[in-house]
Amino acid sequence: MPLVNDVKWVETLTFRFGVLGALVADRYARALAEHDLKPKHVGLLSVLDAGLGASQLEIAKLMRVAPSLVVSLADHLEAAGAVERLRDPADRRRQILRLTDRGHDLLARCTARATALDAELTAGLTPAQQAALGAAFDRLAAAHGLPLHEDPDATPR
Amino acid sequence: MPLVNDVKWVETLTFRFGVLGALVADRYARALAEHDLKPKHVGLLSVLDAGLGASQLEIAKLMRVAPSLVVSLADHLEAAGAVERLRDPADRRRQILRLTDRGHDLLARCTARATALDAELTAGLTPAQQAALGAAFDRLAAAHGLPLHEDPDATPR
DNA sequence: CCAAACCGTTCTAGCCATGAATGATTTGGA
DNA sequence: TCCAAATCATTCATGGCTAGAACGGTTTGG
Numbered sequence: 001m002p003l004v005n006d007v008k009w010v011e012t013l014t015f016r017f018g019v020l021g022a023l024v025a026d027r028y029a030r031a032l033a034e035h036d037l038k039p040k041h042v043g044l045l046s047v048l049d050a051g052l053g054a055s056q057l058e059i060a061k062l063m064r065v066a067p068s069l070v071v072s073l074a075d076h077l078e079a080a081g082a083v084e085r086l087r088d089p090a091d092r093r094r095q096i097l098r099l100t101d102r103g104h105d106l107l108a109r110c111t112a113r114a115t116a117l118d119a120e121l122t123a124g125l126t127p128a129q130q131a132a133l134g135a136a137f138d139r140l141a142a143a144h145g146l147p148l149h150e151d152p153d154a155t156p157r
Numbered sequence: 158m159p160l161v162n163d164v165k166w167v168e169t170l171t172f173r174f175g176v177l178g179a180l181v182a183d184r185y186a187r188a189l190a191e192h193d194l195k196p197k198h199v200g201l202l203s204v205l206d207a208g209l210g211a212s213q214l215e216i217a218k219l220m221r222v223a224p225s226l227v228v229s230l231a232d233h234l235e236a237a238g239a240v241e242r243l244r245d246p247a248d249r250r251r252q253i254l255r256l257t258d259r260g261h262d263l264l265a266r267c268t269a270r271a272t273a274l275d276a277e278l279t280a281g282l283t284p285a286q287q288a289a290l291g292a293a294f295d296r297l298a299a300a301h302g303l304p305l306h307e308d309p310d311a312t313p314r
Numbered sequence: 315c316c317a318a319a320c321c322g323t324t325c326t327a328g329c330c331a332t333g334a335a336t337g338a339t340t341t342g343g344a
Numbered sequence: 345t346c347c348a349a350a351t352c353a354t355t356c357a358t359g360g361c362t363a364g365a366a367c368g369g370t371t372t373g374g
Contacts, residue, residue: 021177040361046167118171197330250351251339
C-alpha cells in the first residue's frame with residue numbers, strides 16, 4: 001500500500017477527542033474530589049436519577065463496566081448516604097438501588113459544578129459555536145447508541 | 158445555597174466529553190492493538206514527527222506525563238525499531254529520540270487508521286456539522302494551551 | 315423436586331501511571 | 345580550579361482502577 005495519506009495525526013478527530021477528553025476529565029475529577037466522588041460515582045447517580053437500572057446488573061450494562069465495579073461504587077455511595085439498597089421483594093436476588101434525598105442533592109451539586117466547568121471550557125467560543133458543539137455531540141451519542149442521551153430533533157434538512 | 162439548577166447532568170458538555178471520549182479512545186486503542194501500540198505511543202511518535210521535544214524531559218512536559226513513563230514508551234518503540242536513541246553530544250545526559258523510517262511508516266499507518274475511524278464516527282453528521290465540530294475543537298485546544306494544535310484563524314468578528 | 319441459570323459479592327490479578335531513589339553529567343560560584 | 349547543587353535518564357516500589365474467576369443465595373423450568 002504505497003499510497004500516502006497526507007493527513008497529520010494531529011488533525012484527526014480521534015486525537016482531539018483524546019487530548020480534550022483527558023483535559024475535561026481531569027478537571028472534572030478534581031472538582032469532584034471535593035465531594036469525595038469519582039466520575040463513575042456520578043454516572044451511577046445519574047442512571048438512578050433517570051429511573052434506569054432496575055438491578056445492579058442492568059446498571060453495569062448501561063454503564064459498560066463490570067458488575068463487580070457497580071458493587072464498589074454502590075458501596076461507596078451507600079456509605080456516603082447517597083443511595084440505599086433494597087431487596088427486590090419479587091426477586092430476592094436483586095438489589096434495588098434508590099437515590100436518597102442526600103443523593104439527589106449530591107447529584108445536583110455535581111451537575112452545577114459540571115455546568116460551571118462547561119462555561120469555563122467554552123469561554124472562547126461564540127454562542128453559535130457552543131450550540132453547534134452541543135448539537136454535534138447529541139448526534140454522535142445517538143448515532144452510537146449511547147444511553148442517557150436526549151434524542152436530537154431531526155432539524156437538518 | 159437553596160438556589161436550584163435545573164440543568165440535568167446528562168446535558169452537560171463535561172458528561173458528553175466523558176462518554177464520547179471513552180468511546181473514541183476505546184475504538185482507537187483496539188485499532189492500535191493491531192500494531193502492538195497504545196495511544197500514548199502514537200502520541201510520542203507524533204511529538205517526534207513534529208520536531209518537538211529535544212529531550213525526553215521536554216517530551217514528558219509536552220505530553221503531560223511523568224518522565225519515567227516516557228522511558229518505557231521509548232523502550233517499547235525502540236524495541237519495535239520505530240525510534241532510536243542518540244546521546245546528545247553537546248550534553249551527554251540527554252537522549253535524543255529520532256524517528257526511524259519504520260517509525261514514520263508506523264505513524265502514517267496509525268494516522269490512516271484514525272482517519273478511517275473519524276469517518277466512521279461522523280458518518281451521521283452533515284459535512285457542515287463535521288466542519289463545525291473540527292473548528293470548535295481547534296478553538297478549545299488553542300484556548301487551553303494544548304500543544305500540537307494548528308492555530309485557528311482569527312475568523313470570527 | 316432438582317439441575318441449571320441468575321444476581322450480587324468477594325477476592326485475586328493485571329495494567330497504567332506516578333513518585334522516590336540512583337547514577338551519570340553538567341553548571342555556577344567560591 | 346574545584347566542588348556543591350542542579351539536571352537528565354533510568355529503575356524500582358507503590359497505588360488506583362478495572363476486569364475476571366469463584367462462591368453463596370435465589371429463582372426457574374422441565
